[in-house]
Amino acid sequence: MDSKTLSSRLRELVKFLGTVKGDLANVTGPPSLLAPLSVVEVGHCWAERPSVFAAPALEPNPSKRALLVLRWFLTALRSQLYIGVDHHHRHHHRQHHHTTTAHNNNKTTNPKTQTTAAAAQQQSIRKPLNAFLGELFLATWTDESRKCTTELVAEQVSHHPPITAMHVVDREHGVRADGYARVEMSFNGSVNIRQVGHAVLRVDRFEEDYLIPLPDVKVRGFLSGSLYPEISGTYHIVGSGGFVTELKFRGEGLVFRGKRNAFEARVYHKGDASRRGLYEVAGCWSEGWTVKDCSTGELVEVYEVDAPENDPVPMDIEPVDAQDPWESRRAWDGVLRGLRTGDMRLAVDEKTKIEQAQRQMRASEAKRGVAWEPLFFRSRPGEEHDVFHRLSEGLGWQLHYDKTKGVWRVDDHKVQNMQRPFRGDLTPYGY
Numbered sequence: 218m219d220s221k222t223l224s225s226r227l228r229e230l231v232k233f234l235g236t237v238k239g240d241l242a243n244v245t246g247p248p249s250l251l252a253p254l255s256v257v258e259v260g261h262c263w264a265e266r267p268s269v270f271a272a273p274a275l276e277p278n279p280s281k282r283a284l285l286v287l288r289w290f291l292t293a294l295r296s297q298l299y300i301g302v303d304h305h306h307r308h309h310h311r312q313h314h315h316t317t318t319a320h321n322n323n324k325t326t327n328p329k330t331q332t333t334a335a336a337a338q339q340q341s342i343r344k345p346l347n348a349f350l351g352e353l354f355l356a357t358w359t360d361e362s363r364k365c366t367t368e369l370v371a372e373q374v375s376h377h378p379p380i381t382a383m384h385v386v387d388r389e390h391g392v393r394a395d396g397y398a399r400v401e402m403s404f405n406g407s408v409n410i411r412q413v414g415h416a417v418l419r420v421d422r423f424e425e426d427y428l429i430p431l432p433d434v435k436v437r438g439f440l441s442g443s444l445y446p447e448i449s450g451t452y453h454i455v456g457s458g459g460f461v462t463e464l465k466f467r468g469e470g471l472v473f474r475g476k477r478n479a480f481e482a483r484v485y486h487k488g489d490a491s492r493r494g495l496y497e498v499a500g501c502w503s504e505g506w507t508v509k510d511c512s513t514g515e516l517v518e519v520y521e522v523d524a525p526e527n528d529p530v531p532m533d534i535e536p537v538d539a540q541d542p543w544e545s546r547r548a549w550d551g552v553l554r555g556l557r558t559g560d561m562r563l564a565v566d567e568k569t570k571i572e573q574a575q576r577q578m579r580a581s582e583a584k585r586g587v588a589w590e591p592l593f594f595r596s597r598p599g600e601e602h603d604v605f606h607r608l609s610e611g612l613g614w615q616l617h618y619d620k621t622k623g624v625w626r627v628d629d630h631k632v633q634n635m636q637r638p639f640r641g642d643l644t645p646y647g648y
Contacts, residue, residue: 248564252301252343253556255545256400257354259345260371260383262296263289263394263416265529267358267365271390273420280495283460283484284508286418286427287498288520290454294502295522296529298434298446301343341444342436346549346568348373348381349575349645350589354545355635356534365390370632374591375399375622376575382594383416384627391421397594397625398431408436413620417604428455428608432466445477448502455608460495461487466502478503483511541637542644543592574646581648592639593631596623 264270269292272285354371370384374397382397396416403409412431419426430452438444448466455461464482467475478501483494493511500506500520508518521527534540540547548571555564582589599618606616618624 248556248561248568250343251556251564252345253553254300255346255352255354255549256348256379256381257352257371257373257545259297259300260354260369260381260385260396261356261532262293263383263396264356264367264369264385265296265358265532266292266527267360267367267387267530268363270367270385270394271363271365271387271392273418273425274387274390274392274422279423279425279456279458280460280484280486282420282423282425282458283427283454283456283462284496284498286429286454286456287462287464287482287484289418290429291498291502291506291520292522292527294448298448299342299503300345302340341438341442342446343444346552347379348376348545349548349571350374350376350579351543351591351640351645352545352548353541353543353592353639356532358530358532360530370593370627372591372593374594374596374625376579378620380414380621380625382591382625382627384593384632392419393421394418394429395627396429396431397621399621407439410434410436413617415605423458426457426604426608428453428605428614430454430614437469447478448480453612453614455487455612457604457608459486459488461485463492476501480506541639542646543639548645571645578645578647593628593635594625595628596625599624 266289269285269289272288273282276282276285350373352373355369357366357368359366365387366389368386368388372382374380374382378399378401380397380399384393384395386393394416396414398412398414401411401413403411411433414431416429416431417426418429432448432452433450435447435449436444437447447468449468450466452464452466453461454464462482462484464480467479467481469475469477480498480500480502482498484496484498485492485494495511496517497509497511498506499509503522505519505521505523507516508520509515510517534546535544537547537550542548546553549567551567552564552571555561555567581587599616602616602618602624605624609616616624
């Protein structure tokens with residue numbers, strides 16, 4: 218689709234969104250603006266760099282661990298938010314090329330990575346498919362050079378409202394992340410995406426927990442024909458070891474023209490009344506950043522997102538025909554083929570089949586008085602979420618578990634003993 222056609226369709230979308238009242242989260246976007254992946258697959262961003270995920274377990278210094286948790290958070294943002302934009306085209310043409318060290322104190326800015334980032338910013342992000350109830354995404358990533366493996370389990374645990382639960386684990390290094398989010402969307406010239414939820418990163422070796430925020434996002438660029446995400450506001454990553462990271466996202470804005478996706482962060486100990494920074498991090502989360510040791514003024518890291526050594530490692534996922542009917546890529550196979558090839562009729566026809574089947578399933582359940590049960594996640598009362606309440610104290614951070622049908626946690630026993638077919642003969646196409 219050329220940019221003129223995309224721009225005109227975006228203007229038509231603006232007119233349509235302006236007529237919609239309330240939450241837009243379950244509004245289906247025009248097929249031409251959909252990304253060839255589902256919401257449940259977006260969680261890959263937290264798992265696709267196994268060495269970054271495992272790094273806190275290998276660092277004995279607690280302040281540096283907090284810094285490594287921040288790095289993991291930052292490296293996930295671009296894949297999470299620039300949906301439908303191919304930043305790593307070279308990544309699709311290799312099978313077993315793995316990353317090398319992401320920490321290089323002496324490297325200078327690579328003009329090729331600048332070119333890659335600039336080109337990607339000219340592409341328009343797209344909307345992922347709305348996940349259906351019970352949809353699953355299962356994948357692993359292995360960094361053979363560092364002997365790290367991450368496993369991802371994601372499930373759509375609610376459709377109204379849309380809630381996705383996620384579990385990432387590196388069993389060898391004893392690191393796990395558990396999170397869930399309800400997405401709320403509204404439109405006022407930009408699409409405003411509010412993520413109600415959070416994640417908790419656990420590092421077993423040090424018995425540490427880190428409370429991870431899920432930032433709110435604005436999608437801008439409707440009139441220019443190039444949609445892009447912006448995070449704004451202040452967020453905190455809070456560790457049980459006493460270290461806090463404060464992140465301030467600024468971005469371009471509408472009045473003061475800053476740099477797109479800009480941020481500043483500092484790591485401090487909450488026991489220090491002055492909140493004196495131990496490390497300061499600044500840059501652009503979609504391109505790269507620098508890390509400074511505040512006590513020495515030394516630049517301790519320059520991180521370039523597009524540097525080849527920082528590429529995600531290849532995803533290991535079952536072939537579509539070997540997947541369970543409830544796994545995302547098999548369930549949406551016809552839709553994804555249509556979106557990738559530009560066959561919008563195929564995409565619409567296949568998408569309509571599964572959406573109508575899902576509506577019929579919900580009607581059947583309501584008639585029989587049957588409640589849907591997620592496979593790998595369970596809801597718990599918000600009052601029992603001790604980690605959240607302990608770490609969020611004093612920050613004004615609300616749990617809002619009434620909006621997310623409780624707090625969602627993985628059922629470890631079911632994950633470790635999963636076996637296809639997950640729901641017997643039942644498929645997303647009906648009872």
